[in-house]
Amino acid sequence: MTNRRDFLKLVTVGSLLYAAPSLLALGHLNLGVGTYSYHGLSLDDMVVQLNALHVREIEMSRGEFMLMNHPQPQLFRAAREKLDRAGIRCYSYYSATIKDDQDIERAVRFAKLLGCSNITGDATGSVLNRIDQRLTQEGLTFGLHNHFFPHIKFAYESPDEVLNALSGLSKTMGATADTGQFAICGYDPAGAIRKLAPRLRMVHVKDVKAKGEEENVLLGTGIAKIPAVMQELRRQNFAGLVAIEYEKEGDVDQDMTKQLAFARKLA
Numbered sequence: 001m002t003n004r005r006d007f008l009k010l011v012t013v014g015s016l017l018y019a020a021p022s023l024l025a026l027g028h029l030n031l032g033v034g035t036y037s038y039h040g041l042s043l044d045d046m047v048v049q050l051n052a053l054h055v056r057e058i059e060m061s062r063g064e065f066m067l068m069n070h071p072q073p074q075l076f077r078a079a080r081e082k083l084d085r086a087g088i089r090c091y092s093y094y095s096a097t098i099k100d101d102q103d104i105e106r107a108v109r110f111a112k113l114l115g116c117s118n119i120t121g122d123a124t125g126s127v128l129n130r131i132d133q134r135l136t137q138e139g140l141t142f143g144l145h146n147h148f149f150p151h152i153k154f155a156y157e158s159p160d161e162v163l164n165a166l167s168g169l170s171k172t173m174g175a176t177a178d179t180g181q182f183a184i185c186g187y188d189p190a191g192a193i194r195k196l197a198p199r200l201r202m203v204h205v206k207d208v209k210a211k212g213e214e215e216n217v218l219l220g221t222g223i224a225k226i227p228a229v230m231q232e233l234r235r236q237n238f239a240g241l242v243a244i245e246y247e248k249e250g251d252v253d254q255d256m257t258k259q260l261a262f263a264r265k266l267a
Contacts, residue, residue, distance in 0.1 A: 143176030
């Protein structure tokens with residue numbers, strides 16, 4: 001039999017479900033790490049630090065794995081074995097620029113060797129259509145990456161440029177939004193995340209010191225409005241990987257510990 005106190009609890013919960021389902025639906029974000037953050041470490045030492053931080057998902061974005069450095073399949077096989085033993089899943093492979101069909105085939109092969117479901121990179125023109133066709137065949141998704149380069153106009157600096165490039169392409173093709181790169185280029189990162197929501201595949205969470213400057217800083221101490229970004233991702237119930245990325249030389253162990261702690265409070 002339901003007593004008065006239990007009945008009032010049921011009524012209260014029911015009222016919340018009816019009145020504010022969006023609040024109750026908010027879940028925790030899927031936090032991970034972009035492994036370029038550990039580009040100064042060996043793969044083995046990186047895995048040790050990821051385990052110490054209880055990181056279970058990553059994007060493989062170390063330089064030696066990118067297409068322009070002509071990696072060999074054995075590099076990916078060896079990495080997969082180490083990650084599997086550590087219980088770390090590779091959600092995405094960062095290929096960098098894809099120029100032609102050969103690059104597409106290599107990116108697909110490397111992503112599958114790592115066990116990834118997504119490829120992050122950039123391409124222009126008809127190559128985007130060919131990426132769309134090939135990755136759709138393989139059941140993979142693609143995240144078009146925004147970027148800043150000093151003294152060079154990159155094709156995808158604004159959220160509108162990303163969306164325009166994706167227009168007319170299938171749902172296979174989406175965006176990997178880099179909050180730090182948007183901020184460097186003068187765009188509001190939270191606004192960019194909101195605008196890209198229908199196409200968002202994954203997010204690089206990064207903070208930077210100032211517009212036009214590439215210096216990375218600890219999350220929450222720069223201009224990338226990280227709390228607003230995380231709030232917007234939670235509002236969207238974003239289910240993809242939210243990867244902390246930190247482009248700094250030298251020992252980053254303590255900094256990454258602080259970054260994960262900061263992000264987890266907001267996730």
